[in-house]
């Protein structure tokens with residue numbers, strides 16, 4: 001079974017822990033908390049109804065000032081979810097800074113998603129969906145809005161990033177295997193040409 005590492009990152013109080021808890025309690029087939037690393041949860045997620053994927057989710061509190069501090073979970077992350085609070089535009093500014101810093105300091109092949117949380121407080125929204133969506137699009141990130149309170153959009157957040165990693169896995173993470181098959185095919189063709197030449 002494949003293991004995907006996800007990091008959920010964002011300003012304090014935007015709802016990262018609530019988002020992860022909401023997803024895990026409603027959706028995953030099986031889940032277990034790490035007793036060794038705090039903030040780390042592992043669960044089994046099903047995509048396409050029949051493919052089971054083990055997902056390790058690391059809940060990382062940060063702000064744009066501390067993002068550059070080396071974190072052991074970021075280099076091994078296959079997907080990064082950057083969360084802001086739709087009722088707090090300062091958290092969206094921080095989300096933009098975090099996204100830019102991540103793009104510049106880690107491998108850009110990583111799947112990234114921007115999530116506007118607290119959608120249930122739409123009546124006091126400060127960050128327009130369209131502007132956040134545009135920023136995400138300009139930075140090649142997936143975009144979603146969610147509410148950890150009502151559960152709206154939560155399943156989609158995790159499903160979409162897991163599916164995106166799944167689609168990209170061979171291209172990004174199994175490249176050596178692809179090269180191996182290419183070398184094998186080339187060797188077979190060369191052998192065939194040599195045999196035909198001598199026969």
Ligand SMILES: Nc1nc2c(ncn2[C@@H]2O[C@H](COP(=O)(O)OP(=O)(O)OP(=O)(O)O)[C@@H](O)[C@H]2O)c(=O)[nH]1
Nearest residue numbers: 011012013014015016017018061117118147148149
């Ligand atoms: N209305 C509303 N409140 C939410 C939502 N998600 C989280 N909250 C509330 O926001 C507060 C912070 O939620 P947390 O999940 O602890 O936020 P966090 O990002 O993990 O915060 P830190 O661990 O401090 O970084 C709590 O009071 C939650 O109940 C949401 O979708 N809607």
Ligand SMILES: [Mg+2]
Nearest residue numbers: 016017059061
């Ligand atoms: Mg938290």
